[in-house]
Amino acid sequence: MGGANPAEVTGGAAGEVLTRDELAVDPVDAAKLLLGAVLESDSPQGTVRVRIVEVEAYRGGDDPASHCYRGKTPRNEVMFGPAGYLYVYFVYGMHFCANVVALTDGVPGAVLLRAGEVVDGIDLARSRRPASRSDAELAKGPARLTGVLGLTRDDNGVDLTDLASPVRLLAGERVPAESVRVGPRVGVAVAMDVPWRFWVDGSRAVSAYRRGGKRTRVVPTL
């Protein structure tokens, strides 16, 4: 639990786990709540902690960019469950991305963890991503973030609000509202008008914006 880690001592509530109730809200609100939160992951080699600095909200049937837009499937079923669980998916043949499930049981919604700053376990993080040219780059991007934390498909469905889980979500230190920036989601080709990406202004770990790919597929309007 608590320790002699300076990062923990400074923030009074830094060691507390976020509760399911706090996360059982609209993904857009949950996203802002997650900025500044700390995700910690255990492994036989040690523990890595990452302070979240960039997130994106994904909803359900009303969000064409969401994996849940076309209903429940074996892959996305965690997003339909209770808030506070980890949704990990595999993409582009070689990467994993992690989300925190929001909203309540039966209503899909989640927050994609896009980037963070490694605040503990830096050596293990570096060994997991040896190609990184700087510490700020270690978790700069959703797949890099899962990389430093060692998250894979096996972690899909883990309860982040349970202290006994191998992966947990701590409240961390609240980010002042004036430090939060907003914009369209990265790499999304639809619903580009909704500003559902949030990041901490000034962090070197925030990833660059990139427009979504080809939009040949027409998304039916509601």
Next chain:
DNA sequence: TACCCGATTAACT
């Protein structure tokens, strides 16, 4: 069962 393509990254011009 086949085909298409993605909530990406790294490498290259």
Next chain:
DNA sequence: GTTAATCGGGTAG
């Protein structure tokens, strides 16, 4: 700035 790598899930047939 562009593009290859790489494969599981989802949709079409």
